[in-house]
Amino acid sequence: xxxxxxxxxxxxxxxxxxxxxxxxxxxxRRIAGGILTLFVLSVLVxxxxxxxxxxxxxxxxxxxxxxxxxxxxxHAMGLDRPLVVQYGKWLAGLLHGDLGxxxxxxxxxxxxxxWDQISGxxxxxxxxxxxxxxxxLLLSLVLGVLTALRAGRWLDHLVTTVTLVPAAxxxxxxxxxxxxxxxxxxxxxxxxxxxxxxASPFATPETLxxxxxxxxxxxxxxxxxxxxxxxxxxxLSDPVAVARLxxxxxxxxxxxxALRNAxxxxxxxxxxxxxxxxxxxxxVEDLFGYPGIGKELVDAVTVHDNLEVQSVTMLxxxxxxxxxxxxxxxxxxxxxxxxxxxxx
Amino acid sequence: MTDETPLLEVSGLRIALASGTPxxxxxxxxxxxGEILGIVGESGSGKTTxxxxxxxxxxxxxxxxxxxxxxxxxxxxxxxxxxxxxxRGKLISYVPQDAGQALNPSLRIADSVxxxxxxxxxxxxxxxxxxxxxxxxxxxxEFGRRLPHQLSGxxxxxxxxxxxxxxxxPVIVMDEPxxxxxxxxxxxxxxxxxxxxxxxxxxxxxxxxxxAVVSQIADRVAVMYAGRIxxxxxxxxxxxxxxxxxxxxxxxxxPDHRRPARLLPMAGSAPGVEERPDGCAFAPRCPQAADDxxxxxxxxxxxxFERHQVRCPHWELTPPATLGIPRDRTExxxxxxxxxxxxxxxxxxxxxTVVVAEDISFDVRRGECLALVGESGSGKTTIARCLVGLxxxxxxxxxxxxxxxxxxxxxxxxxxxxxxxxxFQNPYQSLNxxxxxxxxxxxxxxxxxxxSVAEARAEVGSLLERVQLSPRLADRYPxxxxxxxxxxxxxxxxxxxxxxxxxxxEVTSALDVSVQAAILEALAELRDDLGVxxxxxxxxxxxxxxxxxxVLVLExxxxxxxxxxxxxxxxxxxxxxxxxxxxxxxxxxx
Numbered sequence: 001x002x003x004x005x006x007x008x009x010x011x012x013x014x015x016x017x018x019x020x021x022x023x024x025x026x027x028x029r030r031i032a033g034g035i036l037t038l039f040v041l042s043v044l045v046x047x048x049x050x051x052x053x054x055x056x057x058x059x060x061x062x063x064x065x066x067x068x069x070x071x072x073x074x075h076a077m078g079l080d081r082p083l084v085v086q087y088g089k090w091l092a093g094l095l096h097g098d099l100g101x102x103x104x105x106x107x108x109x110x111x112x113x114x115w116d117q118i119s120g121x122x123x124x125x126x127x128x129x130x131x132x133x134x135x136x137l138l139l140s141l142v143l144g145v146l147t148a149l150r151a152g153r154w155l156d157h158l159v160t161t162v163t164l165v166p167a168a169x170x171x172x173x174x175x176x177x178x179x180x181x182x183x184x185x186x187x188x189x190x191x192x193x194x195x196x197x198x199a200s201p202f203a204t205p206e207t208l209x210x211x212x213x214x215x216x217x218x219x220x221x222x223x224x225x226x227x228x229x230x231x232x233x234x235x236l237s238d239p240v241a242v243a244r245l246x247x248x249x250x251x252x253x254x255x256x257x258a259l260r261n262a263x264x265x266x267x268x269x270x271x272x273x274x275x276x277x278x279x280x281x282x283x284v285e286d287l288f289g290y291p292g293i294g295k296e297l298v299d300a301v302t303v304h305d306n307l308e309v310q311s312v313t314m315l316x317x318x319x320x321x322x323x324x325x326x327x328x329x330x331x332x333x334x335x336x337x338x339x340x341x342x343x344x
Numbered sequence: 345m346t347d348e349t350p351l352l353e354v355s356g357l358r359i360a361l362a363s364g365t366p367x368x369x370x371x372x373x374x375x376x377x378g379e380i381l382g383i384v385g386e387s388g389s390g391k392t393t394x395x396x397x398x399x400x401x402x403x404x405x406x407x408x409x410x411x412x413x414x415x416x417x418x419x420x421x422x423x424x425x426x427x428x429x430x431x432r433g434k435l436i437s438y439v440p441q442d443a444g445q446a447l448n449p450s451l452r453i454a455d456s457v458x459x460x461x462x463x464x465x466x467x468x469x470x471x472x473x474x475x476x477x478x479x480x481x482x483x484x485x486e487f488g489r490r491l492p493h494q495l496s497g498x499x500x501x502x503x504x505x506x507x508x509x510x511x512x513x514p515v516i517v518m519d520e521p522x523x524x525x526x527x528x529x530x531x532x533x534x535x536x537x538x539x540x541x542x543x544x545x546x547x548x549x550x551x552x553x554x555x556a557v558v559s560q561i562a563d564r565v566a567v568m569y570a571g572r573i574x575x576x577x578x579x580x581x582x583x584x585x586x587x588x589x590x591x592x593x594x595x596x597x598x599p600d601h602r603r604p605a606r607l608l609p610m611a612g613s614a615p616g617v618e619e620r621p622d623g624c625a626f627a628p629r630c631p632q633a634a635d636d637x638x639x640x641x642x643x644x645x646x647x648x649f650e651r652h653q654v655r656c657p658h659w660e661l662t663p664p665a666t667l668g669i670p671r672d673r674t675e676x677x678x679x680x681x682x683x684x685x686x687x688x689x690x691x692x693x694x695x696x697t698v699v700v701a702e703d704i705s706f707d708v709r710r711g712e713c714l715a716l717v718g719e720s721g722s723g724k725t726t727i728a729r730c731l732v733g734l735x736x737x738x739x740x741x742x743x744x745x746x747x748x749x750x751x752x753x754x755x756x757x758x759x760x761x762x763x764x765x766x767x768f769q770n771p772y773q774s775l776n777x778x779x780x781x782x783x784x785x786x787x788x789x790x791x792x793x794x795x796s797v798a799e800a801r802a803e804v805g806s807l808l809e810r811v812q813l814s815p816r817l818a819d820r821y822p823x824x825x826x827x828x829x830x831x832x833x834x835x836x837x838x839x840x841x842x843x844x845x846x847x848x849x850e851v852t853s854a855l856d857v858s859v860q861a862a863i864l865e866a867l868a869e870l871r872d873d874l875g876v877x878x879x880x881x882x883x884x885x886x887x888x889x890x891x892x893x894x895v896l897v898l899e900x901x902x903x904x905x906x907x908x909x910x911x912x913x914x915x916x917x918x919x920x921x922x923x924x925x926x927x928x929x930x931x932x933x934x
């Protein structure tokens with residue numbers, strides 16, 4: 001009742017930037033919110049890593065080190081300064097694209113940047129993520145729509161079973177099974193995905209196969225189910241029923257009246273998968289010895305390289321926030337009612 | 345009207361649930377060229393199921409199990425899936441209820457029209473715009489580029505009508521095409537349909553729950569009850585001299601603003617699909633039922649030579665429809681229970697602030713019923729929500745029993761909250777589904793009047809009797825009750841607080857007419873017996889004439905006219921009120 005009180009008959013007169021470009025207005029607002037989120041997160045990440053016991057200096061120098069040597073290294077690394085100053089310096093660096101220096105660099109007596117240390121690993125992770133994401137996107141869209149159209153029939157049951165069994169297994173179990181089959185038994189794929197530093201994983205594509213198979217296996221099932229659910233709901237909607245009563249061909253009904261209106265929820269599903277693929281690959285990277293960013297982060301934690309932990313965490317957080325915002329904007333872009341600023 | 349073979353011929357149509365329970369049980373219909381046939385029935389009567397079957401479609405879980413539907417000489421029911429698709433839109437087309445839900449939200453208007461038009465001929469942009477123009481929509485490219493949500497409800501409905509015309513079918517089925525529209529919009533859509541018939545000779549099946557609307561537009565009408573046609577004939581004959589007791593009951597239940605009178609509601613409510621009795625389905629509610637009615641299903645009998653048929657063996661006994669006695673409107677002189685002065689309210693939305701009520705002042709006296717009338721967007725619900733503290737007004741004052749009432753519900757004392765109670769529009773959403781009726785009814789007494797739980801529980805039986813329900817319902821859950829029963833429970837819950845003012849917000853708009861009549865009568869009695877002040881919010885002038893002593897007409901958030909109900913409805917002064925009164929549907933010939 002109250003919703004109809006706002007006059008919706010005619011588009012509101014173009015009075016301001018916001019009402020003419022609702023998408024741009026929302027984008028600006030969301031980006032501002034994202035920056036605020038990241039700032040709050042930077043404080044939390046910094047505090048959390050600072051209160052961890054042990055520091056990089058003593059980790060580098062080992063147990064035999066004299067207190068003087070430790071103090072000297074701490075000074076060189078800036079660890080003896082007040083936390084606020086350390087935080088300010090780190091944050092200022094981040095804003096200028098400087099992620100700081102690694103503990104390993106200090107251990108070797110010189111300095112080496114965190115970025116130089118991780119850029120290759122980050123690249124490897126992105127390659128792996130993209131190689132998984134594209135097939136998952138296509139496969140789950142096709143299977144989701146197909147199972148929705150054949151809901152309750154044998155094809156639906158078959159696809160559901162085949163895609164949900166691997167999804168029900170933890171990644172390391174599925175990965176181990178694949179290793180047993182393709183390395184131990186068939187011996188056609190390498191057990192360890194060794195990628196030379198500086199080389200592209202595509203130079204040795206066979207190293208990608210097992211990690212990709214594992215990740216596709218765990219993500220396709222849930223994604224298919226979500227798309228199937230959205231599509232089923234759309235198929236039961238009034239516009240679809242009325243389109244059929246108007247004699248519109250079934251192919252057109254599925255494409256224009258069902259799929260189009262089922263797309264918006266699917267976008268959020270794929271955003272979640274993209275986030276999982278970039279930040280959450282630790283187990284799979286570890287299992288196959290794939291030199292990615294997840295593995296790098298764990299290594300950094302092990303050697304108490306707080307600065308690297310902080311910077312990598314912030315990098316991944318930025319990706320998360322960016323994907324979330326992009327997904328929301330994409331939803332707005334494909335739902336005309338949201339795009340044109342109508343009351344939802 | 346010509347007497348060539350009918351365009352549409354339905355015989356023995358049966359539709360059943362998968363369990364075998366019949367929804368539609370042997371329906372016969374005919375439609376001549378250029379004729380408008382109304383199908384009228386309350387919820388659960390099978391009217392929409394019948395309408396869809398005319399296009400060879402059955403809703404999920406239902407199946408067409410027998411009979412024949414011939415459109416322009418072609419049998420529809422035996423067709424393959426592809427053949428059925430082919431005739432839809434071309435031979436027989438469909439205009440859905442609630443166009444706002446039915447149009448594809450992702451498609452521009454022109455694209456929605458094009459999708460159907462391309463089945464018939466080359467969908468040139470000019471042809472699309474021509475169709476829009478033919479239903480009095482702007483035939484401009486700019487309008488065609490709009491999305492459904494950028495249209496008003498009336499425009500959306502016109503688009504669905506334009507789509508139904510796209511392939512120039514000989515028969516069009518319209519399913520409640522004006523339900524949910526404002527009175528003025530409804531009138532313009534009805535005018536549109538009349539014009540289509542006059543200009544194109546369109547033949548229409550018009551399905552509605554609203555006998556008054558159907559009487560305005562149809563040539564003949566078929567009244568459905570519990571899956572069967574109980575009476576069929578020329579509209580004038582049926583209005584003049586209904587022969588089935590149900591048709592008569594319907595006519596007597598419809599409040600008519602031209603003849604304000606007490607309503608004569610039917611007993612009980614229509615049975616659900618699963619609970620239809622043996623014999624005549626109407627027998628349990630029928631004042632003239634004999635023993636044979638409860639055992640033998642009646643057949644359609646001819647009343648006269650005008651194709652007037654009735655499914656009642658005792659139709660000759662049915663008395664003519666009578667009007668109730670005129671409502672006694674002695675002027676209420678008691679002191680005011682509620683005083684509203686200079687109320688102003690707004691909604692803050694994305695596009696800024698929209699003022700929805702401005703300078704609203706009125707009194708409601710004890711024992712008086714004041715109706716707030718207006719179309720959607722007139723601010724009537726917002727005003728009501730301000731009074732009960734659910735919406736924070738921007739200005740003005742409210743006094744309850746001569747004491748100022750704080751605007752915020754949280755600042756009101758228990759006694760103040762008790763004094764003003766609210767009954768919501770939709771009884772399906774306003775009762776807690778997890779609480780038994782008895783518990784729900786005991787709460788106001790306990791919380792607002794400080795009774796002990798036991799004392800409050802002891803009142804439940806008498807509260808239910810107050811609204812003419814059996815005290816045995818106290819142990820039931822809301823889901824076990826019909827819509828009318830639920831709304832009575834909601835009213836009883838409000839009464840449990842012993843309010844001074846009862847705010848009723850469109851309390852009958854979600855209910856069937858026969859149930860509405862009973863609720864309105866129950867409210868009228870409560871007011872007389874308890875001396876409670878009623879603030880009655882509605883868009884329906886018929887309802888106003890049935891309950892209100894005074895009426896206050898709202899237009900765009902301002903009071904445009906106020907006065908005693910009879911004089912406002914008979915001689916409206918403000919142009920807006922005049923338009924409302926002229927547009928309100930009324931039974932055609934009575």
